[in-house]
Amino acid sequence: MQKRSSTMFVGTTAARKASMEKIFGIDTFEILLHLSYLLLIAGSLVRTILPLRIMIICSTIAGFISGYLSGYGSMVLWEAGFFVVNVVQVIIIIRERRSAKLSEEEHTLHKHKFSALSTVDFYRLVKRGTWVSAPSGEHLTTQGSPVVRILIVSKGAAQVEIDGTVVAFCRNGDFVGEMAFVSGNPASATVTTVTETRYLMWRSEELKGLLEKHPDIKNALQTVFSKNLIEKLSRDVRASESEKIGA
Secondary structure, eight states: OHHHHHHHHHHHHHHHHHHHHHHTOTTHHHHHHHHHHHHHHHHHTOOSHHHHHHHHHHHHHHHHHHHHHHTOHHHHHHHHHHHHHHHHHHHHHHHHHHHOOOOHHHHHHHHHTOTTSOHHHHHHHHHHSEEEEEOTTOEEEOTTSOOOEEEEEEESOEEEEETTEEEEEEOTTOEESHHHHHHOOOOSSEEEESSOEEEEEEEHHHHHHHHHHOHHHHHHHHHHHHHHHHHHHHHHHHHHHHHHHHO
C-alpha cells in the first residue's frame, strides 16, 4: 500500500510537471522561482514597512505556485506560512494607520519636527505623552536636579538660566531636557516659562520603555534631537554676533 501511494505521488508529480511543460513551457518552475526571489530583493530595497510586506506577499504567491505546480509539498507549506504571517501583519498595519488620528496641533508638530517618523510611529509617541498648558513662571527643569521628564514646546517661550544668568530662550519646537535624557546627567540649566506655554511632555522612564520596543522611533528621535540642538546653537551664535555688533 505504501509503495503504491509513493508511486501514485511520483506519478502525480511527474504528470503535473509534464502539464507545466506542456502549458507553460519547460522553464516555468525556474521562472516563478526567480520571480519569487526578485520580489524579495525588491522588497528589501523598500524603506517603509507596508510596501515591504506587500512585496513579500507577492513573492510567497509566486513561490507557492511554483512549488504547487512542481509538486514540492514542503515548499508549498512554507510559502503558505509566510503568506499568512505577512497578510496578518498587513492587516495590523492598516488598522493602526486608520486608528492613528492626530489633532491639528499634533499634525503640525509631526509635519515640522517629527517628519522622520511615520504617522503611526508618531501616534505611538504622542500616546505615551501628555499635553500640558503651563502658566508663566513654571520651572521645567532645575539646574543640578535629576530630569524625570522631557518635553517639546508647542507654543510659548521659556528662558534658560545657568548659575542665575539667562543664556538662551526656548521657542516653539524646542526640546527641554533632551540632553539630560540622553546622557542620564542632571539638568545643566534651569528652564522657566516666561509666557503661557503649551508643551508635550513624556516621563523619562516611559519614553525609554517605548524606545526599547521601537528602535525605528529611537533612531528618528535621536535625529530630531540633533537637528534641534543645531538650531539652538545657531540661534545662540547669531545672538552673540548681534550683541558684539551692537556693542
